[in-house]
Amino acid sequence: MMSAILGFLIGAVLGTRYRVFSLVPVAIGCTGAVGIHAAATQVQFGAALLAMLGITVALQIGYLFGLTVRITMVCARVRTAAEKTVRQRPALPV
Numbered sequence: 001m002m003s004a005i006l007g008f009l010i011g012a013v014l015g016t017r018y019r020v021f022s023l024v025p026v027a028i029g030c031t032g033a034v035g036i037h038a039a040a041t042q043v044q045f046g047a048a049l050l051a052m053l054g055i056t057v058a059l060q061i062g063y064l065f066g067l068t069v070r071i072t073m074v075c076a077r078v079r080t081a082a083e084k085t086v087r088q089r090p091a092l093p094v
Helices: 002-015 022-042 045-087
Strands: none
Touching: 002 022, 002 045, 022 045
């Protein structure tokens, strides 16, 4: 459970800052770290695979969440910039 939460947060940070290609090496690294931890604590193979799958899915869901946040922030910035340019136009001569 804790690895899924951590994976979601890491994915959200990746989604707000980086492109999708950064997700692949991070997923491989997180999966490897979970696998090493499972081997060190002698967890059953099925449970270890489930934990690896869980962190990979959590990374992807977090990435989508972070991407949504980034797109929302960009749209808000564009909307604010458009409103400023409309307000700053000089009045037309009559």
